[in-house]
Every structure is written in structure tokens, then in C-alpha cells.
Amino acid sequence: MLKEIKSDIYHLLHPKMIFLLTSISKDSKPNVMTCAWATPVSEEPPIVIVCVEKSAYTAELIRQTKEFVINIPTKQLLKALWICGKTSGRNSDKFKKSGLKINDAKRVKAPLIEGCIGYIECKLWKTVEAGECYAFFGNVLHAEADEKYFKKDAWTKTSGIPFHLSGAKIVYFK
Ligand SMILES: Cc1cc2nc3c(=O)[nH]c(=O)nc-3n(C[C@H](O)[C@H](O)[C@H](O)COP(=O)(O)O)c2cc1C
Structure with missing residues (x-):
């Protein structure tokens, strides 16, 4: 039997990669936040969207410098994912708190997070206001993936990529 879902409809679209x-x-000064609402929207040219709450420090920075990087973590970074998803870089140093280390990106100044298995470097193309969020459209300038975990155009099931279900619930590729 179907039941009506009246609130938090987005849960119907999860799990989503984190x-x-x-x-x-x-x-x-770099910042990092945990984000589940990201998706490709165009293949040619490659364009992706990240949805960021207007109140997040990340939103302020993306509007300021017009670039961002989507870093693809594994479950090894689970603790950092929670720290970066529960604290704001506006008044704390999340790199210090989480122990995350950064490296230079190839095409943008926003950094890469060490230990991630994929990176998508983006230049902001368009911003759309959507409720409490900004949908930031990014032109992909460069993307790379760890060949150990990304084979034949797909993440392997052993990659350990986390997916957000709801609240504190996370599922993984083992
Ligand atoms: C699993 C998880 C997924 C999240 N996904 C998003 C998201 O897609 N968009 C968003 O705006 N915030 C999301 N958040 C919340 C932000 O990470 C959080 O508000 C963060 O403190 C913002 O940091 P900032 O102020 O330094 O930008 C998520 C948090 C968690 C734990």
C-alpha cells in the first residue's frame, strides 16, 4: 500500500553519494563541507550541479571566487565527513578539526582533499536560487579518478564509497 510522504520528500531520492x-x-583560505546533493546535468559540455544552503560559508565562497571541487571520499574518511557536515568553516578551521589534508588542484584554486578517489574541478557557470539553497552549475574543467576503484567507466563495489540515506544513516559500497 502506498502512503503519502508529506515532508522531506528528498529522502525518496536518496541514497545519494556523499x-x-x-x-x-x-x-x-580553503574550506570544505559535506554535500550529498550533487548531480550531472549535461554530458556535452560536462556540467554538474551542487546544491548548497544559502547560509553555508561554502555558498559565500563559491559566489566570491566562482569555483569549487567535488571530492569523492571513501568510508576511510567517514569521521571527517561528519565533522565537515556539522561545523561551519565560517568560524572554525575544519581542516584542523578533521585532520583532512589538501593538495593543489590542476585547473582551479580550490583544493583537492588527500585520500579521495575522485575529483571534479569546476568553474561556476550559473547560479539558480532554489528555496533555501543555491544550485551552483559548474563547468567541469578537469576530472580524475583512482584507476584502482574506477574501472570500465564505473566505481567498483569495493571502492568503499559512502551513500547518504537520511539523518545519520549511511550505506556503502563495501
Ligand atoms: C551526510 C551529509 C550530507 C550533506 N549534504 C548537504 C548538501 O547537499 N547541501 C548542503 O547545503 N548541506 C549539506 N550538508 C550540511 C553541510 O555540510 C553543513 O551545513 C556544513 O556545516 C556547511 O559548512 P560551511 O558553513 O563551512 O560551508 C550535509 C551534511 C551531511 C552530514
Whole structure:
């Protein structure tokens, strides 16, 4: 029997892969937040969307410097995913708190998170206001993936990629 879902309709669209979304300020200070609402929207040219709450520091930085990186983590970074999803970089240093280390990206100033198995470097193309979020459309400038876990155009089931179900519930590729 079907039941009507009256609130938090988005749960019907989960599980969704969990990402670490990095951005950078005008004075070159990086930030990182946990993000599940990201999706491809065009193959040619490659365009992706990340949906970020207007109140998030990340939203301010992406609007400022017009770039971001989608970092694809594994379950090894689970603790950091929660820290970066529960605290704001506006008033704390999440890299210190989470122990996450950064490396230079190839085409943007926003950094890459060490230990991730895939990276999508984006330049902001368009911003759409959608309720409490901004939908940031990014032109993909560069993307790479760890060949150990990304084979024949697909993540392997042993990649350990986490997926968000709801609240604190996460499922994995083992
Ligand atoms: C599993 C998980 C998924 C999340 N997905 C999103 C998301 O898609 N969009 C969003 O705006 N916030 C999302 N958040 C919340 C942000 O990570 C959180 O508000 C963060 O503190 C923002 O950091 P900032 O202020 O440094 O940008 C998520 C949190 C968790 C734990």
C-alpha cells in the first residue's frame, strides 16, 4: 500500500553519494563541507550541479571566487565527513578539526582533499536560487579518478564509497 510522504520528500531520492565540496576565499583560505546533493546535468559540455544552503560559508565562497571541487571520499574518511557536515568553516578551521589534508588542484584554486578517489574541478557557470539553497552549475574543467576503484567507466563495489540515506544513516559500497 502506498502512503503519502508529506515532508522531506528528498529522502525518496536518496541514497545519494556523499562528497566533500571544497571552495576557497578571495584571500586563498580553503574550506570544505559535506554535500550529498550533487548531480550531472549535461554530458556535452560536462556540467554538474551542487546544491548548497544559502547560509553555508561554502555558498559565500563559491559566489566570491566562482569555483569549487567535488571530492569523492571513501568510508576511510567517514569521521571527517561528519565533522565537515556539522561545523561551519565560517568560524572554525575544519581542516584542523578533521585532520583532512589538501593538495593543489590542476585547473582551479580550490583544493583537492588527500585520500579521495575522485575529483571534479569546476568553474561556476550559473547560479539558480532554489528555496533555501543555491544550485551552483559548474563547468567541469578537469576530472580524475583512482584507476584502482574506477574501472570500465564505473566505481567498483569495493571502492568503499559512502551513500547518504537520511539523518545519520549511511550505506556503502563495501
Ligand atoms: C551526510 C551529509 C550530507 C550533506 N549534504 C548537504 C548538501 O547537499 N547541501 C548542503 O547545503 N548541506 C549539506 N550538508 C550540511 C553541510 O555540510 C553543513 O551545513 C556544513 O556545516 C556547511 O559548512 P560551511 O558553513 O563551512 O560551508 C550535509 C551534511 C551531511 C552530514
